[in-house]
Amino acid sequence: MRARWARVATGPNSFDYYKSCPACYRQFGREVWRFAYTQVGTSYPNTARSEYGLTDKRMAKSNPYGIQSLCGEHRRGKGASASNAGLALPANAVLGKFVQNSWK
Numbered sequence: 001m002r003a004r005w006a007r008v009a010t011g012p013n014s015f016d017y018y019k020s021c022p023a024c025y026r027q028f029g030r031e032v033w034r035f036a037y038t039q040v041g042t043s044y045p046n047t048a049r050s051e052y053g054l055t056d057k058r059m060a061k062s063n064p065y066g067i068q069s070l071c072g073e074h075r076r077g078k079g080a081s082a083s084n085a086g087l088a089l090p091a092n093a094v095l096g097k098f099v100q101n102s103w104k
Ligand SMILES: [Zn+2]
Pocket: 021, 022, 023, 024, 025, 070, 071, 072, 073, 074, 080
């Protein structure tokens, strides 16, 4: 399954973004949501709580800040630990994606 994105409004112009990890989907047999980043307005995202991290190599119009495809544990090649099986999306999460750098 391809990664999906969800966005949660946390203020008038601020959002938390979540992304599913495709390797976690294979490991756990279900979609696993992980925190991607926080963004206020058009500022550069805050990745302090991110389970992915950003890399210029993945920047694209469908991924404007270059978030990593796989979660940190999968990037390190060990698989996700059972105690780190993802987050429940907040009730006000909205599924979407970036199209031409804009959230749709
Ligand atoms: Zn993963």
